[in-house]
Amino acid sequence: MGQLQTATTNSSELSSKWLDVSVPIYAGMVHFPDNPTITIDTISRVERGDICTLSRLTIGSHTGTHIDAPNHFLPGGAGAEKTPLENLIGPARVIEIKDPDAVKADELRAHNLGTGERLLFKTSNSERCWKTSEFVQPFVSIAEDAASYLASLNTLAAGIDYLSAGSPETHRTLLGAGVVIIEGLNLSGVSQGRYQLLCLPLKILGGDGAPARVLLRASDGIDESKASMQAMRSSH
Numbered sequence: 001m002g003q004l005q006t007a008t009t010n011s012s013e014l015s016s017k018w019l020d021v022s023v024p025i026y027a028g029m030v031h032f033p034d035n036p037t038i039t040i041d042t043i044s045r046v047e048r049g050d051i052c053t054l055s056r057l058t059i060g061s062h063t064g065t066h067i068d069a070p071n072h073f074l075p076g077g078a079g080a081e082k083t084p085l086e087n088l089i090g091p092a093r094v095i096e097i098k099d100p101d102a103v104k105a106d107e108l109r110a111h112n113l114g115t116g117e118r119l120l121f122k123t124s125n126s127e128r129c130w131k132t133s134e135f136v137q138p139f140v141s142i143a144e145d146a147a148s149y150l151a152s153l154n155t156l157a158a159g160i161d162y163l164s165a166g167s168p169e170t171h172r173t174l175l176g177a178g179v180v181i182i183e184g185l186n187l188s189g190v191s192q193g194r195y196q197l198l199c200l201p202l203k204i205l206g207g208d209g210a211p212a213r214v215l216l217r218a219s220d221g222i223d224e225s226k227a228s229m230q231a232m233r234s235s236h
């Protein structure tokens, strides 16, 4: 019995290390202007004597936490079902952005980014924007010079903590370079550092975007300073 309890405790501790950085989907939640309103209608309900409870969801393809597919901005681009999941599963960094206006290349350069990283930008959006179901403007997004910089590094994924990565040009630059854009993250409970990322977008055929559940787990024993020391050493 004691052993069983210990085992149960350990497994729940293990699972509790995963942090859910996706936002909940609910009727009336915030959406990007001109995107569809989110509604959830109950079609049948067991409490009413129906055989099961069932709802109809009306949502945009860019609802809540989601990925952008290349065809969102690039004519003939791939749909959501072709999103390379290897870009969305594995080591990732959360970077705290100090700039109150935008994620800019200069600030990113100070973080010694390597090629092929998964990067999530924690901006002031996370604390400011998700507290209301009204659309908040202005919000911090990825500047075009930062998008070009990320593209040049063959970044695997770039995440932002509100409902748009940035201008159309920012989108085109990132999507054209194969950077998977994750939008609508809530990183308010997460500090800068290294994590394991698990982001699984819905497999919507030809979808221009797809809602996703996104989890982070802290990478044990690797802190930012040690990791950047290692990066510096290996670059010499």
Ligand SMILES: [Zn+2]
Pocket: 062, 066, 067, 068, 163, 164, 183, 209
């Ligand atoms: Zn989007």
